[in-house]
Amino acid sequence: MPNDDLQKQIDELKYMLNNHKHQGFDQTKELSTGASYYIGWVNSDGTAGSLFPNNWSSSRTSTGNYTITHTLPNANYVVMAIVSDGTTGVMPMTTLNVSSVTFRILFFDTSQVATNVNFAFAVFT
Numbered sequence: 001m002p003n004d005d006l007q008k009q010i011d012e013l014k015y016m017l018n019n020h021k022h023q024g025f026d027q028t029k030e031l032s033t034g035a036s037y038y039i040g041w042v043n044s045d046g047t048a049g050s051l052f053p054n055n056w057s058s059s060r061t062s063t064g065n066y067t068i069t070h071t072l073p074n075a076n077y078v079v080m081a082i083v084s085d086g087t088t089g090v091m092p093m094t095t096l097n098v099s100s101v102t103f104r105i106l107f108f109d110t111s112q113v114a115t116n117v118n119f120a121f122a123v124f125t
Contacts (some may be wrong), residue, residue: 064114
């Protein structure tokens with residue numbers, strides 16, 4: 001079970017995603033706990049969706065393998081990703097190579113086959 005601060009942040013993000021309160025901003029936002037977050041949408045072809053942090057970019061490097069390039073000052077952050085196109089049976093399996101410049105997210109179906117999907121991500125700092 002997450003600690004109280006982390007659970008509060010997760011609950012706030014769920015509320016915002018479910019109620020679309022996140023639309024229309026490009027920069028960091030601050031949660032009530034003082035942590036900051038960024039949200040972005042990525043299309044299945046790897047291009048940035050309609051909501052994406054300023055000066056960040058995305059690409060698909062191979063099937064189901066996406067790289068997000070960001071402007072964070074260090075690698076002290078946590079990434080969450082969810083499939084956003086209604087595809088069932090596909091989950092982000094892992095976030096790899098978290099660095100001060102990029103992070104990668106891999107998506108696989110239930111047969112462990114890499115799969116391209118539209119997805120949303122949140123980065124907590």
